[in-house]
Amino acid sequence: MPPPTAPEDVYRHGLRLLLDKDIPAWVDLWDPDGVFEFPFAPDGWPARLEGKAAVADYMRGYPDHIDLHDFPHVEIHRTTVPETVVVEMRGVGRLVDSGTSFDMTYIAVVTVQNGLFTHYRDYWNPLVLLQEPASDFTGRNPR
Structure with a gap:
């Protein structure tokens, strides 16, 4: 089966990869x-990552910090x-370091060309994570 190329299909495929904790495959969806x-x-x-290598570096430690369990609401416009x-969604899971439940809503504006993310603007709510000890997905404390 060929990989998805329609923006909504690529996005849904990416969510499945995040739930599977397959970060290298998710990064491969990037131009x-x-x-x-x-x-x-x-x-x-x-605030901005430029290029697939920067995205890979940022996401490398993601599963070590956020254990996603589900996306119970995904609406793609x-x-x-x-x-x-434009995607409205909710992700749930737990923050690995503290074991605290993770429940976040997102709005994303995503452009896909030739089956790859070319521009992804993620309007996530940082207040959810700022209530926890701060570390970005690379494991470094950003403050």
């Missing part, structure tokens, strides 16, 4: 020049730009 933005990033956290979707 070499893709841009990952976090408009609400707190001070000391990256098509836009007037065929390559771009």
Whole structure:
């Protein structure tokens, strides 16, 4: 079966990879020049990652910090730009270091070309994680 190329299919496939904790496969969904933005990033956290290598570095330690269990709500909206979707979703799991439950809502604006993420703007709520001891997904304390 060929890999998905429609933006909504690529996005759903990426969610499955995150739940499977297959970060290398998720990173492989990125265009070499893709841009990952976090408009609400707190001070000391990256607001913009440029290129697949930067995304890979950022996500390397993700499963060591966040144990995702499910995305119980995912709603994907098509836009007037065929390559771009807007996603409303909720992710649940636990924060590994503390064992605390993790429940976060997201809005993402995602552009996919040729089956790869080229631009991903993630409007996540940093207040959820700031209530916990701070460390980004690389395991470094960003403060």
